Amino acid sequence: MNLEEKISRNEFLKKMGFTGAALMALYTLDSCVNETGVTPSGTATLDLSLPANAALKNEGGYVVTNGIVVAKYNGNYIAATLTCSHEGRTQISFKNNEWYCSAHGARFDVSGKGLNTEGKKGLGIYKTSLSGNILTVTP
Template structure:
């Protein structure tokens, strides 16, 4: 197959120039999809003694293994072993605030990033891991600290 340059065979740059895109406008269009950060720079402030009363009906999901609640940018869950665990709501993949708890791991609904209960990434989207917090239970009060 031979490619001969003619009026019908132009490259993308020439095409965009013909549409009126030039200079900085062309650069803006080209780089728009490439400048999104894949760091966790949009993390909510870390909790300082965030407390939950487990007798409060708003926290009833934590009565069952695998259940979770979200409060102040933190996903608080009860693991399959009955331990209370907590992690940031913000995914390290693209900074989306879409972390949830799914059976036995943290999961981002935006792109499918998965993290174990210690915050370690379980797939390529979750390879950076997420921040997990310390939990402690005294009577019916669960405390989460950074």
């Protein structure tokens, strides 16, 4: 097999010697970890008066900070993890009023619920609160 060929996860694990119960255990553990998406952790604070956060003045605009994507949606601020639950890629953005992963096309609604097969594991969502120009994002 050359480096350009791709194999499925199942094929790879079988080639590594995993079969039967061991293979099932790996899939079960993986699905438990990601069942509801990546669990958010940490807190972020954004000063909305700073030029770096100017995109949040516009409906549908978003910024990325500390592994979190923050967007303006229906006049409010919403936030999600930057890490997609599909394959762990850090490529989540806010597009067409939904969270979107540009790696494989995973789509999630604003509450983190998957909208297609790639997004079926869901997406970790954060809480936001605004005090003056300071937006606080917490798990």
